[in-house]
Amino acid sequence: MNNQAGYNFAYxxxxxxxxxxxxxxxxxxxxxxxxxxxxxxxxxxxGWGTGxxxxxxxxxxxxxxxxxIDQGADDTTNAVSIRxxxxxxxxxxxxxxxxxxxxxxQTRHRIPEYALTEQQIIVFQVPxxxxxxxxxxxxxxxxxxxxxxxxxVMHVKLYEDIAHYGHIATTYAYPxxxxxxxxxxPSPIPKFDNPKLxxxxxLMIFGAGREKRLYAIPPYTDVHSLDFEDHPFAIQQxxxxxxxxxxxxxxxxxxxxxxxxxxxxxxxxxxxxQQHANANNFSDNAxxxx
Amino acid sequence: xxxxxxxxxxxxxxxxxxKLYGINRGCQxxxxxxxxxxxxxxxxxxxxxxxxxxxxxxxxxxxDCGQIVVASSVGDKVDLYQASESRRRLLMRxxxxxxxxxxxxxxxxxxxxxxxxxxxxxxxxxxxxxRLRDVGIDWMSQVELDPERIDDFPETxxxxxxxxxxxxxxxxxxxxxxxxxxxxxxxxxxxxxxxLDLIRSLVxxxxxxxxxxxxxxxxxxxxxxxxxxMKKSRIVETGLTDQILDDPQHSYTQLLVSxxxxx
Numbered sequence: 001m002n003n004q005a006g007y008n009f010a011y012x013x014x015x016x017x018x019x020x021x022x023x024x025x026x027x028x029x030x031x032x033x034x035x036x037x038x039x040x041x042x043x044x045x046x047g048w049g050t051g052x053x054x055x056x057x058x059x060x061x062x063x064x065x066x067x068x069i070d071q072g073a074d075d076t077t078n079a080v081s082i083r084x085x086x087x088x089x090x091x092x093x094x095x096x097x098x099x100x101x102x103x104x105x106q107t108r109h110r111i112p113e114y115a116l117t118e119q120q121i122i123v124f125q126v127p128x129x130x131x132x133x134x135x136x137x138x139x140x141x142x143x144x145x146x147x148x149x150x151x152x153v154m155h156v157k158l159y160e161d162i163a164h165y166g167h168i169a170t171t172y173a174y175p176x177x178x179x180x181x182x183x184x185x186p187s188p189i190p191k192f193d194n195p196k197l198x199x200x201x202x203l204m205i206f207g208a209g210r211e212k213r214l215y216a217i218p219p220y221t222d223v224h225s226l227d228f229e230d231h232p233f234a235i236q237q238x239x240x241x242x243x244x245x246x247x248x249x250x251x252x253x254x255x256x257x258x259x260x261x262x263x264x265x266x267x268x269x270x271x272x273x274q275q276h277a278n279a280n281n282f283s284d285n286a287x288x289x290x
Numbered sequence: 291x292x293x294x295x296x297x298x299x300x301x302x303x304x305x306x307x308x309k310l311y312g313i314n315r316g317c318q319x320x321x322x323x324x325x326x327x328x329x330x331x332x333x334x335x336x337x338x339x340x341x342x343x344x345x346x347x348x349x350x351x352x353x354d355c356g357q358i359v360v361a362s363s364v365g366d367k368v369d370l371y372q373a374s375e376s377r378r379r380l381l382m383r384x385x386x387x388x389x390x391x392x393x394x395x396x397x398x399x400x401x402x403x404x405x406x407x408x409x410x411x412x413x414x415x416x417x418x419x420x421r422l423r424d425v426g427i428d429w430m431s432q433v434e435l436d437p438e439r440i441d442d443f444p445e446t447x448x449x450x451x452x453x454x455x456x457x458x459x460x461x462x463x464x465x466x467x468x469x470x471x472x473x474x475x476x477x478x479x480x481x482x483x484x485x486l487d488l489i490r491s492l493v494x495x496x497x498x499x500x501x502x503x504x505x506x507x508x509x510x511x512x513x514x515x516x517x518x519x520m521k522k523s524r525i526v527e528t529g530l531t532d533q534i535l536d537d538p539q540h541s542y543t544q545l546l547v548s549x550x551x552x553x
Contacts, residue, residue: 150413
């Protein structure tokens, strides 16, 4: 091993990594259940993905290939800093921006557009793991509500959306029911990505550093977004295609391009966008960079 | 006044319940039965243990000793504090209704009136928005609130309206047993009268069983079939409402009755 002096491989010491892996095993055994873990101080502020970083650190091996994305893109601040962190501390691993090549993908706010495989693990950074928190401030009470499956209040929130906006206006961190049992906050991914949680081939693990909770969705698990019978769950739609690659099926970000308020929509998944643009020779708009 | 049908099995059986916070503070040696369709009033001065008793009945405060047995709708008898917590909470959710003295304690103030009414229905599995909406509007008018205001927040309602909303929220699942703690406390006299009228008609329409704590004998006379008089944590007298109010036996009850101003 060729590590930075004084630091263990992937920054965390082996005992901590082992205890986090024990937590992960429990999380995989009980899909959607929040397992407490001994979250450490990391050399980055809370809110920057300390939970996700610890999970990634505890599962990384030397032959792993890591991809880090933030809002779908490989070149945004959070993604760049975390990728560099592991390049420095986990010597020997490779990093990539290619979704298909990665064995571990750490993400903030998105699931890649390309379908994941059984060989991959995707790590989510979670700010608030407790989906019931908005209505119940007490931790002991929410634990009890999970244990006894008292989930009626989750629909109160959706009811409020419809009553005030005419449709379910929750667009991110949209609550899901995992394996017909636990209600889970899928981290702040757009609800566009919720259907990808269902029966996904990859192992999906979630870490919240400040709240010291981790949870998981094992491969091929049923995940359903909450809804009403007469207001079924639906994902976002755009009336434009991606300005850069012409895709009409990916999640689009709105970008303001000048002082006049002109705006374009581009894919949030940068790797997908490049691949798609190359495949379609769609380079007319290549001067607009995200 | 309608005489409740007397069944062999009481809906609620309370035996030897003690919950003391100090000497004669709390409630002790409490025995009574409540039958289906009956409205039982608990009267007494402040600090006599009425609310402690109600808290024991509502599953919030385990008594020091004694048992509280509820005949559930599926036919079995459940000892409230021997049963598992999940059973107790399910019972509370589906068969009990609790109306708090301060409606702000019983309502969710951060969600609309309609969501407040619909919450218990959603908790027992209703997943159809339009049906929830219809039930909400129906209950708004049943408790004489303007159905137009179904999307308004309880914050914007007056005290009397909040109390009526709380009653709608509790009664929407048609609980078999309703516990009320001074439901008319803190309301002005004309609003009180309307609310009492409303409670009385709902009780007879829905054939509810009610345990109501009040210190207001006028409220007791209007609503209750039977009364329990408490003083210094003990029951001092029980009987039919008219019997107790017209011919009180215990000296404390006599004092209580004679202290009421009759215009």
